[in-house]
Amino acid sequence: MPVVSPEFSVLSEDFAADPYRWFARLRGRAPVHHEPVIDSYFVSRYEDVERVLTDHEAFTTETLQVRAEPVMRGPVLAQMTGAEHTAKRKIVVRSFTGRALRHQMRAIRSNAAELMAPFLPRGRMDLVNDFGKPLAIHVTLDVLGLDKRDGQRVAAWHSGVAEFITSMALTPARRRHCLDCAEQLEAYLLPVIEQRRRHPGEDLISQLCTAEFDGIAMSNRDVTALIINVLAAATEPADKTLALLFKHLIDHPEQLARVRRDPELLPAAIAETLRYTPPVQLIPRQAQEDAVFAGGTVPAGATVFCMIGAANRDPDAFTAPDTFDIHRPDLGTARSFTAAAQHLAFGTGLHQCVGTAFARAEIETVAAMLLPLLDEVRFSPDFRYRETGLYTRGPVALPLDFTPVRAGATARD
Ligand code: HEM
Numbered sequence: 001m002p003v004v005s006p007e008f009s010v011l012s013e014d015f016a017a018d019p020y021r022w023f024a025r026l027r028g029r030a031p032v033h034h035e036p037v038i039d040s041y042f043v044s045r046y047e048d049v050e051r052v053l054t055d056h057e058a059f060t061t062e063t064l065q066v067r068a069e070p071v072m073r074g075p076v077l078a079q080m081t082g083a084e085h086t087a088k089r090k091i092v093v094r095s096f097t098g099r100a101l102r103h104q105m106r107a108i109r110s111n112a113a114e115l116m117a118p119f120l121p122r123g124r125m126d127l128v129n130d131f132g133k134p135l136a137i138h139v140t141l142d143v144l145g146l147d148k149r150d151g152q153r154v155a156a157w158h159s160g161v162a163e164f165i166t167s168m169a170l171t172p173a174r175r176r177h178c179l180d181c182a183e184q185l186e187a188y189l190l191p192v193i194e195q196r197r198r199h200p201g202e203d204l205i206s207q208l209c210t211a212e213f214d215g216i217a218m219s220n221r222d223v224t225a226l227i228i229n230v231l232a233a234a235t236e237p238a239d240k241t242l243a244l245l246f247k248h249l250i251d252h253p254e255q256l257a258r259v260r261r262d263p264e265l266l267p268a269a270i271a272e273t274l275r276y277t278p279p280v281q282l283i284p285r286q287a288q289e290d291a292v293f294a295g296g297t298v299p300a301g302a303t304v305f306c307m308i309g310a311a312n313r314d315p316d317a318f319t320a321p322d323t324f325d326i327h328r329p330d331l332g333t334a335r336s337f338t339a340a341a342q343h344l345a346f347g348t349g350l351h352q353c354v355g356t357a358f359a360r361a362e363i364e365t366v367a368a369m370l371l372p373l374l375d376e377v378r379f380s381p382d383f384r385y386r387e388t389g390l391y392t393r394g395p396v397a398l399p400l401d402f403t404p405v406r407a408g409a410t411a412r413d
Pocket residue numbers: 077078079089092096229230233234235237238241278279280283284344345346347348350351352353354355356358359
């Protein structure tokens with residue numbers, strides 16, 4: 001196991017190749033790791049991460065003013081507090097739960113069936129690039145009520161926005177590119193917002209346009225920021241979770257067989273995937289005063305990154321944390337998608353993910369469609385598994401081979 005030496009850096013290629021190799025040493029020897037190049041702190045113990053995310057007075061989201069606001073074109077949910085946060089969060093939650101959720105699930109099934117159809121007779125599909133990424137974009141466009149024909153443009157702009165938020169250091173050229181993407185996305189959204197103000201529908205953009213906060217309708221800037229907020233938050237982690245779920249199940253054939261026999265186990269498999277390999281690896285906060293931890297002090301004003309992957313593998317929180325086990329008793333599937341979740345993949349506290357129920361339903365629905373169709377599923381020959389991302393992390397590709405499905409025998413709605 002590598003040693004956390006003075007030269008150790010979370011920005012190194014070694015760490016990027018496989019952060020999980022380093023987590024035990026970080027938790028043990030450098031639980032409050034300082035990264036001089038970006039002058040930021042990284043906390044890795046479950047207890048410390050939970051403290052940072054729940055002590056909202058001591059650790060605020062102020063850092064997002066520079067990390068997110070420039071590409072969101074306005075303040076995002078995670079920056080808000082008090083009544084404004086509660087009210088705007090409620091509007092967004094409404095679009096992802098109850099009747100809206102049931103309606104969305106129908107759209108997800110038809111999007112998924114359409115996207116997988118060309119690959120099924122071939123018996124080969126890259127679960128990330130052929131299916132998961134376009135699906136996540138289509139699903140989010142549906143929720144927002146945007147035209148799917150704009151999917152590619154929106155996906156390109158979205159990737160510039162995501163690059164800005166998730167990069168530790170951007171060159172001036174990349175920074176310009178990301179800001180250009182955000183400006184073009186904003187220019188694309190403004191006429192849509194105007195149109196929804198005049199003719200509201202059932203979609204999330206219409207709800208944001210017609211909702212009032214303190215008796216005042218939200219400005220175009222506020223609505224734009226919330227749309228980009230949801231676009232970024234909902235798209236990035238969903239396709240990664242689906243691919244990671246299949247990766248782990250294929251790596252553990254006996255657990256794959258159990259899930260095939262009993263699809264009721266899918267939520268447990270998804271929850272364990274989120275614990276074992278959380279797609280959102282870092283959550284940033286800003287210390288308001290000097291914060292003393294068992295392994296060091298974060299000075300007032302500093303940015304502190306919560307290492308979700310490391311916290312979810314902390315033996316003080318989970319037994320045999322480096323083992324993928326959908327039957328583990330210390331996770332609790334039912335609460336894994338609620339505010340009481342034991343794993344920290346959705347964050348915790350005030351800013352915990354608003355899309356937990358939606359993410360569960362989306363991934364469960366799609367996985368339940370795929371499993372019976374991907375008979376004898378395995379990694380394609382010569383495939384070398386690789387993940388990327390320090391901030392959000394997932395497989396670069398996941399080419400799968402399976403028994404070709406004869407034409408017509410595609411997924412049922
Ligand atoms: C497996 C899928 C997902 C994962 C792992 C995930 C993870 C997260 C995490 C870690 C946070 C907390 C950020 C913080 O504390 O600063 C968050 C917040 C958020 N997520 Fe998700 N998310 C997922 C899916 C979704 C979906 C489908 C939506 C769509 C509604 C969504 C919308 C949001 C929003 C709007 C926030 C900000 C909430 C606030 O600040 O009050 N997420 N998510």
